[in-house]
Amino acid sequence: MAAAGNPGGLAVFVAQEKGFFAKNGVDVKVEIRNTGKELSTGLRAGDFDFAPAAFTNLPAALERGLNVRGIVGYVGAAFEKSTSDAVxxxxxxxxxxxxxxxxxxxxxxxxxxxxxxxxxxxxxxxxxxxxxxxxxxxxxxxxxxxxxxxxxxxxxxxxxxxxxxxxxxxxxxxxxxxxGGDLVCFCAYLHGNPDRVYKDEAATQKFVDAMAEAAAYVRNPANKQEVAEIGTRFVNMTKEEVLAGLDFWVYDPRIGTNTSKA
Incomplete structure (x- = not known):
């Protein structure tokens, strides 16, 4: 799977480092990309099974023929409200x-x-x-x-x-x-090709479960220092940069009515 090269990918990094993927029976290799275009291009080309797509650039990718299904929240508070942009x-x-x-x-x-x-x-x-x-x-x-x-x-x-x-x-x-100012939704969900998502729904559910556990771990204030350390091992950021960003990034795996509005 792919993740963005910024603190938005912390739930993925934590799922890998803390063994949440392995615990749920999912074998995952994480690859880093810097832009939404790189992520959607790689997903279309079949370079990864799952990748995040931001709400703001996904429509353009869909118009260009990208055929995907969202399976779990990656970053942003779209479940609770249709705008989330403090980051x-x-x-x-x-x-x-x-x-x-x-x-x-x-x-x-x-x-x-x-x-x-x-x-x-x-x-x-x-x-x-x-x-x-x-x-x-x-x-x-x-x-x-x-x-x-x-x-x-x-x-x-x-x-x-x-x-x-x-x-x-x-x-x-x-x-x-x-x-910020609640002007847009800086939100992304993990997406996959329909054939991959529905071919083995039990395996997809295991992946979703692992991401949900990792997101909960990231949100726990008691884990903040450890989460920041993990982030530095995946992307080019100092611990201070990760910690500063944690005050503004939101990690919520849920999908709901406000997600569609966003």
Missing amino acids: VALVASGASGINSVSDLKGKKVGVTFGSTGDVWLRQALKEAGLSINDIERVNTRPPGLVSVLDTGGVDAISAWEPFVYRATQKVKGAKIVKR
Whole structure:
């Protein structure tokens, strides 16, 4: 299976490290990908049986012919409400003069086109009476968001954790201008090809059970330090970055009415 290269994949990493997959009789190899496009492309190509797909980029993948079924929550609080975006934020450089979303007019903003951060940015602009035509969007892959802000290539970035925390720590004078606001749902569910999902429903259920156990483990405050350590072994993050993100990521495996609304 595949997981995203950020704290959103912690439930998967924990399921592997703590033996929840093995306990439920599931043999899993975890592969890391950096973007939603890479995840959906790999799923379509049959590179993995299951992979997360964010609500914001899944529709485009479906239009391109991706045939999948969602089986269990990966990240986000879509079961409880149709918006969940505290993990996303607008970070501005100290020299930008940006103190609010309204100040973005005429500015350069680094963002990964088509990502949830991009959708969130559009909604934040709309809320402030602006549109993407009022700014210059600079398409930037997630790993490059902090460096493009640091070098002055952009005035601000629309990013998610750990890049939000990393920017505030590494870019002189950087500050969070806006975080979340229930504008979108930064949510993803694990999906699989229907043939794989329904071929052995008992095996699929075991996989879902393992993910549910792992998500509960991640949510338990008593496990926070250990979970952060596990995260550093799977992706390029410091323990401090993982811990900072845990305050904003939501790990809920449930699927319900609000999931459809999201």
